[in-house]
Amino acid sequence: MESLKFESRDLEVTEAFLNRAYTKMRIGSSDQDVSARISRQAVASISLDRLELGFEMRYEADPLGRICLCVVESGSLQDHSTDGWSDSFGPGDVVSIAPPDRPYAGKVVRARCSITMFDPALLTRVAGPGEPVRLLGHRPRSAAAAGQVTRTISYLSDDVLPNPAARTSRLLLRSVEDLLASSVLAAFPNTAMDSGRRDVVRPQTVRRALTFLESSVDREVSIGDIAAAAGVTVRAVQSAFQRSLGTTPLAYLRQLRLAEARAELLAADPGRVTVTAVGARWGFHHLGRFASAYKERYGETPSETLRR
Structure with missing residues (x-):
């Protein structure tokens, strides 16, 4: 198990540490009072960091090569941009920072957050045989999905990573990796469950139906319910799903x-x-x-x- 602790009030020292711990990164700040505190727990291909950045920090970073999930506890991430999108995040938000092969930039404003990173190959392993799995969105499908990811990360941090057995049990390591990857696949749009066609702009009918399905995973749902939520006939919603996703609404719900x-x-x-x-x-x-x-x-x- 890898662990580390870092604390500094020097911007250059903080930048050097971020370069070693994450990826090549350029940071800047107009604040006179700089304070950074970072700790890490890691096992197998998963690392979980807690960051407390008590100043306003601009950043430009090279690709991480890993899936990186950020859960904001306080403060904010502002104007975070990568891969053609830009967004800002506050307390309670869960975000996939960037595709593993894409650079990113933005600003942290006196934030406390957790950073969970893992090998993207875990998504493909859990999804089953096929093309490498990619995430198709930076936010979870719903507030419920975000809560699921947050609970999984808390479970890893509080119950699994402190467990000495995690250092030696290959079965436990595998199950921990699969649990995290499964949680991410269930929460975020991805190519294993969402057609794999990133450039497709889905019809409004499909978007409304997907929103309904993703919030109704634990409820009895009929094709009539899905059509009503989408505002169209049963035949129309089935046709829209087949054209856009190559599947049926009920088959999509079954995968969820x-x-x-x-x-x-x-x-x-x-x-x-x-x-x-x-x-x-x-x-x-x-x-x-x-x-x-x-x-x-x-x-x-x-x-x-x-x-x-």
């Missing part, structure tokens, strides 16, 4: 539910939780069909995931 079930199985205690109960909680009431769909998606049965 499979991802939620996988995240729960990875985090569960096999002595207290059953595959049947998890499947039923996410709408899969026929164990055989659940196991078959799950294995087709993830290359292993639900019970194999639970045992890990």
